[in-house]
Amino acid sequence: MGTARMFGPRRVEKPVLQRIAGLNWGVVLANVLLAAAGFAMLYSVANGTWDPWASRQMLRFGVALMVMLVIAVIDIRYWMAIAYPAWFLGIMLLVAVELVGDTGMGGRRWLDIGFMRLQPSELVKIATVMALARYFHGRNYFQSRSLRSLLVPLLLLIIPLALVVRQPDLGTALMIVVGGVAVMFLAGVPAWLFVVSGVAITAAIPVAWQFLRDYQRDRILTFIDPESDPLGAGYQIAQSKIAIGSGGTTGKGFLEGTQSHLNFLPEMKTDFIFTALVEEFGLMGAAIVLALYGIVLGYGLLMGIGCRNQFGRLLASGLAVSLFLYVLINVGMVMGLLPVVGVPLPLISYGGSAMLTWMVAYGLILSVSTHRHVTIAPKGSGII
Amino acid sequence: MREGLRYQTFSRRALLLAGFQGLALAALGARLYYLSVVNGEKYRLRADKNRISIRLIAPERGEIFDRNGEKLATNTQDLRVLLVPEQTDQLQPTLKKVQEIIEIDDRRLARIERRIKRQRQFVPVTLAQGLDWQTFSRLNVEIPRLPGVQTDAGLSRLYPGGNSIAHLIGYMSSPDDEDVAKSPLYQLPGFKVGRQGLERRYEPQLRGASGTRRVEVNAVGREIRELPPREEAARGGDLHLTLDMALQRYVFDQLGEEAAGVVVLDVANGDVLAMASSPGYDPNEFTRGISNANWQSLLKDPRSPLLNKSVSGQYPPGSTIKMIVALAALEQGLISADSTYFCNGKHRLGDHTFHCWQNRGHGKMDMMQAVANSCDVYFYKIAEQLDIDLIADMAKRFGLGATFGVGVGGEKEGLVPTRDWKRIYQQRSWQLGETLNVAIGQGAMLATPLQLAVMTARLATGMAVVPRLVSGDHDVAAFFPALDVNPFHLATVQRTMAMVMEPGGTAHDYARKKSAIAQAGKTGTAQVRRITLEERAGDGGVIDNAELPWKSRDHALFVGYAPVEAPKIAVSVVVQHGGGGSSVAAPLARKIMDFTLAEKPKPSTPVDQV
Numbered sequence: 001m002g003t004a005r006m007f008g009p010r011r012v013e014k015p016v017l018q019r020i021a022g023l024n025w026g027v028v029l030a031n032v033l034l035a036a037a038g039f040a041m042l043y044s045v046a047n048g049t050w051d052p053w054a055s056r057q058m059l060r061f062g063v064a065l066m067v068m069l070v071i072a073v074i075d076i077r078y079w080m081a082i083a084y085p086a087w088f089l090g091i092m093l094l095v096a097v098e099l100v101g102d103t104g105m106g107g108r109r110w111l112d113i114g115f116m117r118l119q120p121s122e123l124v125k126i127a128t129v130m131a132l133a134r135y136f137h138g139r140n141y142f143q144s145r146s147l148r149s150l151l152v153p154l155l156l157l158i159i160p161l162a163l164v165v166r167q168p169d170l171g172t173a174l175m176i177v178v179g180g181v182a183v184m185f186l187a188g189v190p191a192w193l194f195v196v197s198g199v200a201i202t203a204a205i206p207v208a209w210q211f212l213r214d215y216q217r218d219r220i221l222t223f224i225d226p227e228s229d230p231l232g233a234g235y236q237i238a239q240s241k242i243a244i245g246s247g248g249t250t251g252k253g254f255l256e257g258t259q260s261h262l263n264f265l266p267e268m269k270t271d272f273i274f275t276a277l278v279e280e281f282g283l284m285g286a287a288i289v290l291a292l293y294g295i296v297l298g299y300g301l302l303m304g305i306g307c308r309n310q311f312g313r314l315l316a317s318g319l320a321v322s323l324f325l326y327v328l329i330n331v332g333m334v335m336g337l338l339p340v341v342g343v344p345l346p347l348i349s350y351g352g353s354a355m356l357t358w359m360v361a362y363g364l365i366l367s368v369s370t371h372r373h374v375t376i377a378p379k380g381s382g383i384i
Numbered sequence: 385m386r387e388g389l390r391y392q393t394f395s396r397r398a399l400l401l402a403g404f405q406g407l408a409l410a411a412l413g414a415r416l417y418y419l420s421v422v423n424g425e426k427y428r429l430r431a432d433k434n435r436i437s438i439r440l441i442a443p444e445r446g447e448i449f450d451r452n453g454e455k456l457a458t459n460t461q462d463l464r465v466l467l468v469p470e471q472t473d474q475l476q477p478t479l480k481k482v483q484e485i486i487e488i489d490d491r492r493l494a495r496i497e498r499r500i501k502r503q504r505q506f507v508p509v510t511l512a513q514g515l516d517w518q519t520f521s522r523l524n525v526e527i528p529r530l531p532g533v534q535t536d537a538g539l540s541r542l543y544p545g546g547n548s549i550a551h552l553i554g555y556m557s558s559p560d561d562e563d564v565a566k567s568p569l570y571q572l573p574g575f576k577v578g579r580q581g582l583e584r585r586y587e588p589q590l591r592g593a594s595g596t597r598r599v600e601v602n603a604v605g606r607e608i609r610e611l612p613p614r615e616e617a618a619r620g621g622d623l624h625l626t627l628d629m630a631l632q633r634y635v636f637d638q639l640g641e642e643a644a645g646v647v648v649l650d651v652a653n654g655d656v657l658a659m660a661s662s663p664g665y666d667p668n669e670f671t672r673g674i675s676n677a678n679w680q681s682l683l684k685d686p687r688s689p690l691l692n693k694s695v696s697g698q699y700p701p702g703s704t705i706k707m708i709v710a711l712a713a714l715e716q717g718l719i720s721a722d723s724t725y726f727c728n729g730k731h732r733l734g735d736h737t738f739h740c741w742q743n744r745g746h747g748k749m750d751m752m753q754a755v756a757n758s759c760d761v762y763f764y765k766i767a768e769q770l771d772i773d774l775i776a777d778m779a780k781r782f783g784l785g786a787t788f789g790v791g792v793g794g795e796k797e798g799l800v801p802t803r804d805w806k807r808i809y810q811q812r813s814w815q816l817g818e819t820l821n822v823a824i825g826q827g828a829m830l831a832t833p834l835q836l837a838v839m840t841a842r843l844a845t846g847m848a849v850v851p852r853l854v855s856g857d858h859d860v861a862a863f864f865p866a867l868d869v870n871p872f873h874l875a876t877v878q879r880t881m882a883m884v885m886e887p888g889g890t891a892h893d894y895a896r897k898k899s900a901i902a903q904a905g906k907t908g909t910a911q912v913r914r915i916t917l918e919e920r921a922g923d924g925g926v927i928d929n930a931e932l933p934w935k936s937r938d939h940a941l942f943v944g945y946a947p948v949e950a951p952k953i954a955v956s957v958v959v960q961h962g963g964g965g966s967s968v969a970a971p972l973a974r975k976i977m978d979f980t981l982a983e984k985p986k987p988s989t990p991v992d993q994v
Contacts, residue, residue, distance in 0.1 A: 140387070141387075141389040141390040141393065144390065182401065185397055185401075186393075186394050186397050186398055186401070187390075187394070188389075188390060188393040188394070188397075241427065242427045242430045242431050242434065243427075243431065244416070244419045244427070245420050245426065245427025245428070245430075245431075246420075246424070246427040246428040246430070246431035247424075248420050248421070249420065249421060249424070258431055258432075258434070258435045259431055261602075261608075262434070262435050262600065262601065262603060263602045263603040264431075264434050264602070264603045278416065278420065282420060283417060283420045283421060286420075290412060290413060290416075294406070294409050297405065298402055298406075301401055301402050302402055304394065305394070305395045305398055310387075310390060310391075313391075313394050313398075314394070317394075317398050317401070321401055321405075324405055324408075328408050328412070331412050332412065335412070335415045335416065336415075337411075337412070
């Protein structure tokens, strides 16, 4: 297979049914299995009842799964066409949140639009990656390496970042940065730039410290020395570690977790659900879950290698890195490796926002996969 | 070409990121391994320490029985209503709804609210106890509408004897901080501590020992389930009294509304058969939590219902002391039973005149007549020749000025004045006139009804009888040592006491003539006010007790034993401000002795070793 055949102009437009059939059902199944692990744990932490969490979570997942499959079969050129508008809409909504949003966890994050509460930062996470992928799709190898073409991507990144930090939502900010930086890195921005930025940011940490809210500082301080505050913020980490450690190799058994059932674990249906899982299913159960995440996200990251358009490549990989960060932060947090930043474990934690974000993002990854043979002109597809 | 370069860069870097992802996952895996395998045992222990808590089990309190096995203090099912603050959505509306069914006064409500604030939110607070079945079932019907409210049938203390025995038994109440420091049991919700009387004195024995159970608790300490094994609590030991409840009840009823103290002893072994103090109070009310109004009325009652008069009431013994004085004189060889003195109603000492209760005088009196008539002048004349310390010594030999530790608490020593006492406590030397006053049981001398009963028992037997209320507190009768008194002299005094009940004696008309059993005794009328010369000289002479305010009336006393020939029981009666010993105390004592002997008390129950 020569480069001419690989990159030659070729449009493949399969019928919808064929596209559905062509989906990678293996990774879809992996996603379902992860969600199922979540249902089981929600059933467990509710002391063996479907209500109120597990049943609702299943309903949500059902809807989210449909959303994912629909997104997956929609043509990638369509997604490319709405990349900038989606980013713009996300920014508008963030501004709206800033003005009229509801408060939760010490910051403004939700927008109440009547029938549901919208979390614009979730949309922004995806839209930022889309917009950056769109931008670099239109830049060739040399353009991608020039410093001048960094101006637009930095704006695309910094504007949402600034708005999210203002809320303040450290977890989301981190994910936006990592997703965006991953796209830039994959697009070919010179490696030394990342090294220099890394050094600069490290140097800027003391300055950034000044801008953190008290509870954010506490979390970081507690992370550094959890024993200093065993009854306050450190309590969560300490109890989480006890739960994980006491699970041992094979766990205490389903519904037998003492730390979770006796409420020693904080936030166990949301941020600390992985802890409850390890307590009941042990190292083995945790390894299986981590392996599933590895498979699902490894696929997303590497699938771009077989994709014929730069937008798809960057989108899939950028989203995969972004989603991986979710998992990394949450699991690292509950095991005491990272500060408690309040990031849920997507698919498993109770809650709609993270799940929807994950499924939409993964729908896009699948769409890239479905349309990997589609080639798109640098200026866009022209289908809209 | 450019697309190729771009693609190559992407692929290279994507693989690099995938590598990082793999490394990150590996790091998470390693951390997991470190926590759950390397440190698994440590965390397992910590998880157990989190969830397992040792809780105490409250023991059932020992019961108190009288000599016939009648229950004086027992445990009954107590229907209570509790509130678990944590489980109620709104405290105030819930309390209001409960109040529609049961009455909770403001003071109690304030206490409940204080407790709710102070203790942990899952610990139940008692809203009301001692509910009747009707209220209890009504509450149970309403429970679904009252979140956090629970009904519960626990154990609470019940005193079937009520008022008649309150002073002996005491009552139970919630522990204070000092109690809590003594035993962790007192921290248990609803666990009470004995206050006053036997409940307090025998608290450690009655309380029993706590058991323990291991429970699984959740993060806020609420109990989830019990984990075996469980160590049961040891029930408290029972207390068997020498008391005869039937007699006690009879005595208490006889006292009626009077402020009085009565003690009935078995002279053979010192068993306290009855020990009554009137008026009483209901210990059950105290255990439930007495209302402020009732508490105030108890405090303000001039007859001091809260005072256990039989051991804590100290009274001038009046003429009941005369046997002691006579005995002291006999032992000194100052007089014999036949020595006579002439009573003309008064006796002069220096420039002071001492009066006989019989204004016109008794005429010539020997000892029999003097005791029988309670002639004061006769005893003034003896006392003139007796040193106060000799009287005091004799009084002490017969149990005055001593406490016996019968266990009810609050036992007073009374007062047996001596020269030393006067010097130490009043910084003055003893005056002969005071000896004369003591000789007729006035002046500084004070005794409790228990002491008077012991004195009488010792007079009746010549043994150093020591009273006991709790079986097994000391061994039986025969081992009381004989008193160091000439038996002939004692017999003389005993005869004088028999004479009191014979025709012509002060107690004959009021007592002996109505009784089938030969009794011996002595009346006493203790003055509590000073009678002025003017009053004595006035038209009506000494004002009659009935015309005086209650507080100024004389105390009526009687001590006695029966049957005369082979004494079995001794009794003392003190009616505070009751009037004359003959007219008020003697008839009571006669009835009590008759009842006691008719009852034929069984021997006290076999000793329960404690």
